[in-house]
Amino acid sequence: MPLACCAGVNLADLPAPLKVDQPQACEEVLAPIDVPEDHPEDDAIGAYLANRLALINAADEVDAGRACLRDQRFGYAGKGISR
Known part of the structure; x- marks a missing residue:
């Protein structure tokens, strides 16, 4: 009987369970690498x-x-950071 209470809810209208704003720190860490140019006379x-x-x-x-x-x-999973 508990499942009957959800019958009037359209599942497509519910938000995604993990819809959050994630920090940008990892993208900043993974910045492009400067590669030195090589020339024949080097x-x-x-x-x-x-x-x-x-x-x-x-x-x-x-x-x-x-x-x-x-x-x-790990932080978003609620497990904390273990090192």
């Missing part, structure tokens, strides 16, 4: 080191973005 070792540094920075930003998304997911 020193190969210098270009390698510059590209290596850009790769290290990119990997750090991806890790930070992954942690941000994980923490956001």
Whole structure:
């Protein structure tokens, strides 16, 4: 009998259960990475080191973005952040 009380409700009119404004912090963490330009006249070792540094920075930003998304997911799930 409890199901009969919902018979007059149109399910399409109900809001989505997770319709919320999510913070933009993760998008800021995952900003585009500056990649150094290489030119034929560049020193190969210098270009390698510059590209290596850009790769290290990119990997750090991806890790930070992954942690941000994980923490956001746990926060919205009501589980809090566990580290």
